[in-house]
Amino acid sequence: MPDSTHRPLPQPHAPLTRGPLGLSQLPPAAADLVLLGDLTGRYATGSYSRLGSDGRTLELRQDRQGAAEHGHRVTAAIACHVARAGGTAEQLTRLLLHPEHEGGRHARHIALRSGQARALDYIRRVWASASAVVGSTQALESRHHAHEVLAALRDRMETTPWRGERGRTALRVLRAHLNFAEIAGGPLHHASERQTAEEAGISRTTLRIVYDTVLKPCGWLRRLRAGHGREGSTWYLDTGSAHRPGIPAPQSRFRTTQYPPDPAPEEWPTSETATTADIDSTVIGRLMGHDAFAHHGLGSAALLIIGALHIRPAQTVGELVGRASVSRATVYRTLRRLAGHGLVHHRGETWALAPRALEGLGNSPLDAVTGPDARPAQGWEEVARRHGTTGVAARRRAQHAAERAAYREALERLAEHRSKAVVLVRDGHRVLIPAPRADEIPAAWHSPDGSVLNPITGRPAADWRVATDGRLILITPTDQLSYDELAAAHAQALSEWESAA
16 A cells, blocks of 8 residues: 655646646636636737827737736636635646646746746735635626626615615615616626716715715725726625614613614614615616705605605505605605605505606695695606706706816826916917926026026026036036046945944
8 A cells, every 4th residue: 555645745837637626626718718828818908008198099008018918817817716716826826837728828927037936926916816806796607697686786775774864865876886787787887976976966075975984884885996087986886784874773662762873874763763674776766866856856855755655655654764764754844845746645644656756747636635835746847946956967967077078188288298388369379388397498598608607697607507408407516426436435325324224
């Protein structure tokens, strides 16, 4: 019987066909990527080109830069596959450094060019990044699976109590991101702040407050990469497992009827507020962009009440308090406001939406108790006109368009290294005079021998010279030293530094 204690150790180039993680344990696409490399060019998109300084055209990168970018993307993809399959950093290293695996060409090139230690350090960094990404996301096997994930996220969003004005605003922002994610086909999507603010019907200032105080701390949204130029930020929708906003602590019926304030929504929830909600976020996402639901209009509370009544008609005020996560006083105030437009009516103790309330068309049934000044609305535009919020969304879009234009102009000026210029009108023509740089001197200061004239004394300045491009050059005593003098000064400075250390 052979002695198992002297079994040879696996070499770094040994093929991973056996053991806890081999090529057979990887998905077919991942195994092909390791063995054959990127044959389809999936990871080459954007590697060999980049956006030019004008922001519109593409510039080709050098072959070495493009190949390095392409190889890094392939390496990162293999690391994600290994991490998702439950592998380790050592197994990833064996996969990449195997001489017959085309997918590890980039790592082997680093080892050949910079040494084995540099390549191993690079693989460890790629593995750490891949492990973090895989640990914080879930793999979407198909488009159908992506839709299932978004549907589950929507259900959790609709059953989460969003208390307080800030919580209701957070729901609008989260619903806007869900709209973008549904268009993108998965939780990973791109959106700018201005685009999200227009979709949610709020200002950018309110949007940033909601990001920082509710959605990011509670785990609903993660910004993977900040936007720059014409590209929006990269976002990932999560399940909000870090904290469910508005869920209070257990109630103590012997001491108090109130809970401590929730730090995110900034509201004191009462005992009548339930720990789960039941609203239709699709209706909220459809209506939140109208001017009628701006801050000084019907507001976010009306959105939640309409969403709750749409999914469950004929609810009492107590049921609306629990299912819409709105306080009793706000429910009464909002229902009275909606009834004034004929959008809701009640029979006895229950409230229901008008037949065409989602279109902004109200009615006044005979058995509904309405005020003397109640006028059925004829559309959301008329509702916005009554509340004085007409044109809020249009003005916001115009402001964002102006900000985008100014930002792009600033980027173009920065890319071209422009400076402020003076425009003079001479003989009916506009003359552009660039602003002088700090190191430019007037022509009157130039001396025929290349020196600089002192503007006060009119004599040449001994320490200054004029370069061929018209810039100033300061001549110091160290510039006049020979090579031997410079070497001696360097040796003396080095000796002084070592003695001081």
